[in-house]
Amino acid sequence: MKKKRLPLIIGAVISVALIVSIFVVINYKNNQVNVASDEEQPAAEQGKKDTPKNEPTKEPTKNKEPEEQPDENGYYPNQTMPTEPTYINGILIANKKYPLPSTFAPEENPEARQALNMMIAEAKKQGFNLVAFSGYRSYDYQTTLYNNYVKRDGQAAADRYSARPGFSEHQTGLAFDIGEVGKEDLWLTEEFGETPAGQWLFDNAAQFGFILRFPENKEHITGYMYESWHYRYVGTEIANKIKEKNITLEEYLGVE
Numbered sequence: 001m002k003k004k005r006l007p008l009i010i011g012a013v014i015s016v017a018l019i020v021s022i023f024v025v026i027n028y029k030n031n032q033v034n035v036a037s038d039e040e041q042p043a044a045e046q047g048k049k050d051t052p053k054n055e056p057t058k059e060p061t062k063n064k065e066p067e068e069q070p071d072e073n074g075y076y077p078n079q080t081m082p083t084e085p086t087y088i089n090g091i092l093i094a095n096k097k098y099p100l101p102s103t104f105a106p107e108e109n110p111e112a113r114q115a116l117n118m119m120i121a122e123a124k125k126q127g128f129n130l131v132a133f134s135g136y137r138s139y140d141y142q143t144t145l146y147n148n149y150v151k152r153d154g155q156a157a158a159d160r161y162s163a164r165p166g167f168s169e170h171q172t173g174l175a176f177d178i179g180e181v182g183k184e185d186l187w188l189t190e191e192f193g194e195t196p197a198g199q200w201l202f203d204n205a206a207q208f209g210f211i212l213r214f215p216e217n218k219e220h221i222t223g224y225m226y227e228s229w230h231y232r233y234v235g236t237e238i239a240n241k242i243k244e245k246n247i248t249l250e251e252y253l254g255v256e
């Protein structure tokens with residue numbers, strides 16, 4: 001009896017071993033395909049720097065109403081201009097979603113100017129000769145400025161670097177465009193941010209209550225391309241929080 005069973009048992013063991021190894025090979029190949037496709041996804045995502053991180057988790061059926069969607073220039077088509085400026089938690093906000101009334105003319109904020117002067121003085125001690133070459137702008141002045149840019153570069157291009165009247169943070173009296181004396185050719189350029197003076201400003205502005213208002217890769221949130229020169233006064237407490245978290249004013253206020 002034992003002699004007859006032995007070949008049967010061996011046969012059965014070999015068959016099971018074959019089936020298991022075929023299964024293992026198929027599984028291995030499937031895993032390889034999965035690994036390859038997983039690796040492709042982040043690479044493709046890397047190119048989409050302007051895609052908001054939380055976009056895919058939003059349910060498509062819960063889209064905002066059409067009039068609340070910004071156009072290709074970041075403006076809201078059926079927007080009516082407000083009669084009052086918008087304060088969120090006591091912080092004045094001016095962007096493409098929250099414009100300022102044409103009648104809002106606070107002039108330059110004295111506290112912001114004082115903080116700016118202190119910052120410029122400290123920079124000088126460190127060997128950087130900074131200057132604020134643009135500060136408070138009235139509604140009418142912004143109108144002239146914007147219209148000139150549109151004439152020169154066209155509206156779509158102008159909308160990426162200049163605000164329409166009522167939408168400029170310079171109208172708040174809290175924003176300054178900063179550059180280096182003697183390096184005027186770098187004023188209003190990304191390159192300023194890469195200079196030692198621009199780096200010093202970026203690193204130290206929060207200590208004086210200023211934030212880099214339009215950081216790199218945040219255009220989808222702020223509505224403006226990277227502006228290495230545009231600083232907004234928010235006070236040291238908020239400026240430090242925004243800097244530490246590496247976020248924008250919109251994100252800090254929860255209106256991104």
Ligand SMILES: [Zn+2]
Nearest residue numbers: 175176177230
């Ligand atoms: Zn500016």
